[in-house]
Amino acid sequence: MKISCKQFELELKHPFSISKFTRTSTPLMLLKINYEGVTGYGEASMVPYMGESYETATAFLKQVDLSPFKAPFNFEEIIAYLDSIAVGQPAIKAAIDIALNDINGKILNQPCYQIYGADLSKMPVTSYTIGIDTPEVIREKLKDAAGFKVIKVKLGRDNDREIIETIRSMTDVPLYVDANQGWSDRIKAIDLIYWLHNQGVVLIEQPMDKTDFDGNAWLTERSPIPLLADEAVQRLADMDKLKGAYHGINVKLMKSCGMYEGHQMILKARSFGMNVLIGCMSETSCATLAAAALAPLCNWADLDGPWLTTNNPFTDPEFVDGKYVLNNQPGLGLEGVTSDLFL
Numbered sequence: 273m274k275i276s277c278k279q280f281e282l283e284l285k286h287p288f289s290i291s292k293f294t295r296t297s298t299p300l301m302l303l304k305i306n307y308e309g310v311t312g313y314g315e316a317s318m319v320p321y322m323g324e325s326y327e328t329a330t331a332f333l334k335q336v337d338l339s340p341f342k343a344p345f346n347f348e349e350i351i352a353y354l355d356s357i358a359v360g361q362p363a364i365k366a367a368i369d370i371a372l373n374d375i376n377g378k379i380l381n382q383p384c385y386q387i388y389g390a391d392l393s394k395m396p397v398t399s400y401t402i403g404i405d406t407p408e409v410i411r412e413k414l415k416d417a418a419g420f421k422v423i424k425v426k427l428g429r430d431n432d433r434e435i436i437e438t439i440r441s442m443t444d445v446p447l448y449v450d451a452n453q454g455w456s457d458r459i460k461a462i463d464l465i466y467w468l469h470n471q472g473v474v475l476i477e478q479p480m481d482k483t484d485f486d487g488n489a490w491l492t493e494r495s496p497i498p499l500l501a502d503e504a505v506q507r508l509a510d511m512d513k514l515k516g517a518y519h520g521i522n523v524k525l526m527k528s529c530g531m532y533e534g535h536q537m538i539l540k541a542r543s544f545g546m547n548v549l550i551g552c553m554s555e556t557s558c559a560t561l562a563a564a565a566l567a568p569l570c571n572w573a574d575l576d577g578p579w580l581t582t583n584n585p586f587t588d589p590e591f592v593d594g595k596y597v598l599n600n601q602p603g604l605g606l607e608g609v610t611s612d613l614f615l
Contacts, residue, residue, distance in 0.1 A: 273338040275368075276304040276614045279326050282317070282554050283582045286403065286413055294403075295320065298554035301329045302585070303367040304614050307343065307375050313606055314371030314562075316363035317526050317553040317577075329364040332357065336368065343379045345372050347532035354529065362506065362529045363553075369530025370562045370604070377603035384605075385565035385598055388535055394568040397594035398575045399424035399448050404431070407438040414442050416579070421594030422446050422474070424574050428454015432464060436471050448549075448574065450477040453503055458487055462494055469496045475549065475572060477522055478502040489517040500549055508533050511540050520547035520571070525563050526555075538569050547571040557586040561604045564589065564596040585613060 280300040287296050303314035318324040335357050341350055350372065354365045377384045385392065400420035402413050404427070417423055423443065425435060428451040439447065449468060455461040461479055468476070475498045480487040482504035492499045498519040505514060506527045514521065521541050528534040534550070541548050548570040550563050555577035567573045575596065578584045587608030590597040599605040 273341075274306045275333060275336065275338070276306075277330075277333060278302045278614050280585065282556065282584075284554060285416065285580055285582055286405070286409065299326060300556070301326065301364060301367060302556075302558070302613070303371050305338070305368070305371040305375060310375050310378050312371035312374030312378070312603065313558050313609065314367035314369070314374070315556055315559040316367035317555045317559060318363050319526075319553045322363060322526070324361055324363050328361060332361055332364050338368075343376060345376050347372070351529055351533055363526045366525045366528070366530040366559070369532055370525065370559060373531045373562065374603040374606070381602050383565070383598065383600055384531065384562065384603060385568065388531070388566055388569070390565060390568040392568060392598060395564075395595045395598075396567055396570060396573045397421045398567070398573040398596060400576045401574065401580065402426065402439065404429055404435065407434065410435060410438050411442060414439065419591070419594065420445075420576070422448060424448040424450060424576075426450050426452065428452050433467070436468065440471060444472065447471065447473045448475050448477070448572070449473050450502065451479045453478050453481045455479050456481070458490055461491055465491065465495050465497055473497055475500055475520075477549070478504060485513070485517050492516075492518055495519075498547055500547070502551075505537075508536050508540065511537060511544070514546075515544060518546070520549065522549045522551050523566075523570070524551045524553060525559060526553045531562050531566065534563070535566055535569070538566065549574060551575070552577045554581065556581070556584050557589050557608070558604065558606055561589055561598070561606055564598060565604070567596065585610075
């Protein structure tokens with residue numbers, strides 16, 4: 273198998289702020305893998321706080337030899353092999369996994385969602401994310417959210433209520449909240465959670481620091497809103513320690529090393545009686561289509577990457593009534609790949 277890659281800077285429409293930092297773009301590594309005349313595409317979104325970069329991704333790819341693996345691929349073996357090369361680096365591993373899933377679907381002549389047993393009639397709506405900002409900028413961002421049935425709101429600083437009140441002055445759609453570990457006081461947090469419940473908030477991601485098991489569990493026991501682990505859960509091996517601390521998890525392919533392990537995490541969460549949100553980093557159509565193939569297996573979706581950026585190199589996914597509409601093409605169904613993209 274031959275791996276080709278391209279560095280790509282994904283530009284955001286607006287500066288994107290969460291509880292602890294702000295960024296205006298995201299470095300990506302776009303991947304193309306050729307296997308016996310079949311081409312698959314993948315993507316690594318290397319958001320800075322995850323610790324990956326062009327340099328680490330390039331060094332990792334130089335060590336990868338996929339020639340021993342034959343289609344249809346055994347993804348458990350492939351992920352174990354990638355983990356044996358280096359610890360961590362889930363985004364570049366996800367890019368390989370996504371590309372191989374694309375190839376797998378093309379060889380089997382099946383869409384990826386069908387291979388994973390997803391029923392498209394159960395596709396959840398996906399949310400549009402609003403980063404922390406001033407009321408004036410938030411109002412501008414909300415204009416870009418037309419057509420979305422849910423808004424996801426980043427909170428975790430000292431203006432949380434102002435942000436929600438600004439959004440509520442313009443729309444009454446349901447809200448998802450992501451605190452990104454921004455809350456530290458249990459009493460203040462539970463008070464805010466009850467207020468958010470009255471504001472139509474449906475779920476809250478990672479309210480307190482990921483290492484504060486007791487604090488998050490204390491909130492979960494008392495919260496009228498489902499609380500989800502995000503930073504606290506990266507890989508399948510992290511799942512067992514979550515029991516009792518959260519109502520659910522946020523699965524992201526850039527954390528789970530791709531579709532195979534993301535699917536395993538969904539199944540394990542269900543076995544625990546937990547709910548699942550499938551989310552994304554700053555991503556193009558490539559990685560978000562991979563996640564959308566698993567979305568019907570989840571309760572909620574936050575796959576807005578292509579609509580938060582200005583230079584998606586692929587065709588935007590079809591989007592109707594707030595939901596992804598997946599085509600029946602084998603593999604990911606990615607469209608708009610140009611011949612010069614990997615030159």
